[in-house]
Amino acid sequence: MDFSLLGPISVTTGSGELTLGPAKRRSVLALLLLQPNTTVPLQQLIDSLWEDEPPEHARTVVQGHVSRLRATLAAGGAEAYGIELATHGSAYLLRLPEELIDAHRFAELVALARPEAAPGDAVPLLREALGLWRGPALTGTVTSPPFAAAAHALEEQRLTATEALARAHGALGEHEQAAAILYTAAVNNPLREGTVAELMQALFRMGRQSDAMEWFHRTRRLLDEELGVGPGARLKGAYEKILRAEEAGGGAAAGDAGGDRAAARTADGTARVPAQVGRRPAATDPAGTVPVRSAVPRLLPRPPARFLGREQQLAALTAVVRSAEPGESPLAVVTGPAGVGKTACAVQWSHAYAGDFPDGQLFADLRGFNEGAAAEPVEILRDFLLALGTPPERVPDSAQSASALFRSLVADRRLLVVLDNAQSSAQVRPLLPGGQHCATVVTSRSRLDGLVATDCARPVALQALGxxxxxxxxxxxxxxxxxxxxxxxxxxxxxxxxxxxxxxxxxxxxxxxxxxxxxxxxxxxxxxxxxxxxxxxxxDTGVAAALRMSVARLSADDARLLSALAAGADGHLNASVAAALAGSDPADIQDSLDRLAEMHLVDEESTDVYTISTLTQLFARDEGSGGGGGGG
Incomplete structure (x- = not known):
């Protein structure tokens, strides 16, 4: 059972998220979680829930919310986790292991990180800590001063952790990553002098002195206009340090930045990178520029549990990536029948080789064989662009423009893209990066022969376990x-x-x-x-559910043929036997038979020798597949 304060207030169990009810009930829970294992007086709850004079029946309202929370937690199995919501006179106590609260885990991870002394260890600790955040703190609580103050305190901790992460990257010499992290924080908190000072130093170390100086002058003007004060000691100290270095001729090595990385700025202050000579600018940007790198996404799902074997396939994936022709972006397609472990294999390999892609790892479920419609490329591209730091208002609406911007952003990155559960080659193509240092791994129940033909994809086939x-x-x-x-x-x-x-x-x-x-x-x-x-x-997991999604993508004719093949005695057949079972001529069913093989619903072991697995036979018999899905 997990309790979340770093975003929307929520309680999650292995069975899903509990229904907590209205804002005041969520607020009661939040206040108890902010003071775990401590008695919270009823009057404090009342004062926090009502910004104005509370109603006469406030005590009854709070008692009712506590009673409903107690019942909700009990229904979610709270006792098994050592959780108890107890009443102590006119106060309440939420007794629980504090590590179940995301804010507590966040604070522990930040405390463990030592960005200056051990930056290599601090980076993953701080990334994990910041990864616990799912939005503004205490979202869904009432808008009273006590909750506003608590949310502000948590947000301050978040910004402090962000600055610490940037310092750790800086200590490792990764000044571009430090600047990318600080840029977003500084834009969102323009009066936070410490963040701006850290950003100025990171920019200076990249060789972008003019950008660093501009941030100082911009912040100085804002402080004067908004607060009527001048820069504080930290901001002035960063400015003077840059000035002294320039006067001494000791500016950051320009070679670290490169002329094509020097930032220009548009009238609205947005940081931009000029398009390199000889490179085609993004189709969506008439100025010939693309947004500065501002994020290093780490979107891979957790590694698969108890993953075993598949050494040959993992080695094949490595070979695809490392043997790509010069100038090409390697593309591997992991294929196999439903339930054979394609996603697990791709994710296992991706985690093992994540270090080869320091600019990030993107992951998306294309929902090609899920219930409902497959994901639209523009939907996935939006998620990718946001993860790469593109402001929401700058994300194009059309798939073509979004794809062009995506390719431009990642052209010089060492980036891994994992596209899971693809339905077709057409769904995948707009999502492919173009940079020669990028690699893409696609998983699909279909062979995706189109990608092999047009994009030189290399198939990595998974078979059942021996x-x-x-x-x-x-x-x-x-x-x-x-x-x-x-x-x-x-x-x-x-x-x-x-x-x-x-x-x-x-x-x-x-x-x-x-x-x-x-x-x-x-x-x-x-x-x-x-x-x-x-x-x-x-x-919701099982062979029948997985096969149902495969069959749902078949045309009615192909589904009827699969149903007919299921009537075979031993699962071995050729085109003549298949035609006899379907009551058709061999020439009439050959295309359908090939499509079933492409979808791994039958296997073509050799020329005109097909097999159908027992589980597929059982499913086709039980479901009476003759109705088909009518689609794809």
Missing amino acids: PEEGTALLGAMLGAERVADDPEAARELVGLCDGLPLALRAAAAQLTARPRWRLARLAAALRDERRRLALLSAE
């Missing part, structure tokens, strides 16, 4: 001793799951929930083909 690998995965999920007690049953389970990691993980979930079951008992249950697909499911 008996040894499948047994090892069960051992990782269940414990080696439990599998060793019943090795034959473990191998049978791998066969009954067709070697699919998704099915094996679902089987492991069934056994984890039933610790007294031997593996042979589940194997016996799975032998019943009528129950197998149901047993190989865990909530």
Whole structure:
């Protein structure tokens, strides 16, 4: 159970987010979380909830909110986490492990970081801390002075951590990254002299003295106009330090910045980088300039749990990236049937080689085989551009313009782009970076032959796990001793799951929930083909759900052919057998058969030799696929 103060007030469990109710109830919870394991007087709650004179029934209202919160937390399993909302006379106490509160974890991570003494360790600690923020602090609470003061205090901590992260990058000599971090903070907090002073020094160390001086004069004018005061000691100190260095001829090495990185500015003060000579400017920018790099995105999802094997495929991904032709941006397509572990393989490799892409890692689920419509490229491009620091108002509305701006922004970056769950080559193409130092990994149930033809994509095929690998995965999920007690049953389970990691993980979930079951008992249950697909499911995850999304993308004719193929006895067939099962001529069904193979719903083992897995057969029989999806 996780409690969030750094953004919208929320409580999340393994089953999802709890419904907390109206703003005052969220505010009661927030105040208790701001003072965990401390009694909070009822009168303090009343004074915080009502900015004006509270109503006569204020005590009853607060008591009602506390009662509803207690019931909500209990329904979410609070007791199992050691959480209790107790009443102590006319006060309340929220007793809980403080590490469950994001603000507490944030403060601990910041305290551990030592940006000057150990900058290499401080950078990941501070990035993790700042990654806990999901928006302005205490969003969703009432707008009273106590909550405004608490939110301001948390935001101050956030800015302090941001400045510390920039100092850590500076200590590592990564002045461009420091400037990018500080630029956004300074724009959003133009009167925060400490942030501006840090930004000035980072810019100066990049060789951008004029930009550093301009930030000083801009801030000096704002202080005078808004507050009627002059610059403080820290801001003046940074300015004088730059002046002394220039007078002594010791300015930051211009070679670190390069003439093509020197910033110009438009009339509205937006930092810009002139387009390099010989490079085509972004299509959306008539001035021939593109926004300054202002963020290093780290969007990869968490590494897959208990990932095993796939050494050959991981090595193949490395080979694709490292053997690209000069001037080309490498592109790998991880393909395979539903549930074979494409996403896990791509994410595992991406984390292992993230250090090769210091300018960031982008990740997007293209929802090609989810319920509902696949993601539109312009939607993904907007997310990418925002992650790269593009102001929202500068993000183009059209996919073509957004794609051009994206390519311009990343042209000189060492960036990794992971596009998961793609439906088609056309969906992927606008999202491909053009820079030769960028790499792209795409996952799809379709082979995406179009990308191979037009973009020299290199396929990396994933197959089902063999008996040894499948047994090892069960051992990782269940414990080696439990599998060793019943090795034959473990191998049978791998066969009954067709070697699919998704099915094996679902089987492991069934056994984890039933610790007294031997593996042979589940194997016996799975032998019943009528129950197998149901047993190989865990909530919204399972083989049937995954196959349903694949079949939903088929045309009606292709879906009918799949249903006919499921009637085959042993899952082995050729075009003549397939045609006989479908009641058609071989020539009439060849295209449909090829499309099923492209979608990995059947496998073409060799010329005119096809197989269909047992689980796919069971699904097609159960669902009566003849209706089809009518689409894609």
